[in-house]
Amino acid sequence: MKFRRIRALAVKELRQVVRDPRSLMLALAMPIMQLFLLGYGVNLDISHVPVCVYDQEGSQFSQSLLKRVQASPYFRIVRNLHSMREIAPVMDGGTCRLALVVPADFSREVVLQRHAAVQAVVDATDDNTATLATAYARAVVAGFSHDVQLNLMERTNGMPLQLAPVVEQSRVWFNEDLESRNFIIPGVVALVLALVGAQLTSLTIAREWERGTMELLISTPVTPMELLLGKLAPYFAIGLVDAAICLAVAVYWFHVPFRGQLAVLLLTTSLFLTVVLSVGYFVSVSIPNQVGASQIALFLTIMPISLLSGYAFPIDQMPAPIRLITYAIYARYYVTILKSLFLKGSGLLDLWLPVMALAGYAVVMALLAARAFRKRIG
Structure with a gap:
């Protein structure tokens, strides 16, 4: 294996990418576009839910409860109803997603320390x-009930009321604000790198067949391993650039905390890129058609990563047979690493199991991709 041949192939492939505006756009513009679309579009949090209220009592006491609802960032009161019959039409029409009904004896039941229910x-x-x-x-x-009980306790000169004997105090680790964006964005980075990497490399060998340059390439003394390294080297560099862009956008635009080490991120991203680039190269060797190779690469990346990597759906909540299948999905290990690096600040020793699994995948896929190419026609 000679470095001079690998460098010549890498320079040739890089020039091909630069001269092809579609490949260049796919390599640089698509990661940013996908990160923004998925970062803003995939959100499991809710805010400003439209609420309709039916205050049967209409007292100052019941209005104080509704003001508490309106002050919450999660709700937005859009309509006051005047009967129970109005609830069904406004719910069917999509005017509100939640309807609150305050009973006519609400304040009296609270003052008498009885069971006061809000529907x-x-x-x-x-x-x-x-x-x-x-x-x-x-x-x-x-929260409103707790404040009311404290106020009544003050009015009765400290006489004990039916306060809850146990008060829960929760402390949230790693994702303190409970924002789903912090959970989803790291997985989006894996999705973007896999999609772009596999899509680009799936065209490398197929392009040679379609343009009639494969015969010239086969006639050269280049070996299959040299061809693999020379073809994938430019895309590996592009993938690292895309990873840096995704990291910058995630941290400085979406404000996702990054608590890990950049060296660990670089190492694991390199392993992941080796896997996805090898998958795309293997597809390109197997299917000598750019359209067909691109579609197969798309199917092999976006489907398993979106559904079975844990990027959006927790793996531990999946049925047992599906959880077993996820162990064969290489993106599962990279998504686990990304979330641990971003949110937990885990080190290499903490992540040794997914790192070793990803390294094993990288070695196997690189060998399969190298052996897939044969220097022969037909």
């Missing part, structure tokens, strides 16, 4: 929004 009617066509909206509404009502 919440939720549109559950989107179960995630419905679950979170219900939880937030309970939290708002619970």
Whole structure:
């Protein structure tokens, strides 16, 4: 294996990328576009949920509860209703996702220390929004109830009331603000690198066949391993540039905390790029057609990474057979590493298992890609 041949192939491939505006756009513009689209589009948090209220009592006491709801960043009161019959039409029409009904004897029941209930009617066509909206509404009502009990305790000169004997105090680690963006963005980086890397390299050998230059390439003394290294070297460098861009956008634009070490990120990103570039090269060797190779590479990257890598859906919540399948998805290990580096600040020793799995994948896929090419016609 001679470095001079590898360098010549790498320079040739880099010139091809620069001269092809589609490849250049795919390499540089697509990562930024995808990161912004997925960063803003994929969000499991809710805010400003439209709420309709039916205050049957209409007292200052009940209005103070509704003001507490309006002050919450999670809700936005859009309409006051005058009967229970109005709830169904506004829910069906999409005017509100949550309806709160305050009973006519609300303040009296609270003062008499009885069970005062506020009814919440939720549109559950989107179960995630419905679950979170219900939880937030309970939290708002619970906070209001706690303040009311303290006020009544002061008015009765400290006489004990039916306060809860146990108070929960929670402390959140790693993602203190509970923002789903901090959970999703690191996985988006893996998705972007896999998609761009596999898409670009899937065209390398297929392009040679379509343009009739494969015969000239086969006639040269270049070996399959030299061809692999020379073809993939420019895309490896482009992938590292894309990774740096994704890291900068994630940290400085989306404000996702990065607590790990850059050296560990560089090492694991290099292993991941080796895997995805080898997958694209293997597809390009197997399918001598740019359109077909691009579609197969797209199928092999976006489907498993989107659904089975843990980038958006927690793996531990999947059925047992599906969880077993995820161990064969190389992106699973890189997504685990990214989330640990970004949020936990884990070191290399903490991540030795996913790093070793990713390294094993890189070696196997590189060998398969190198052996897939044969210097023969037909």
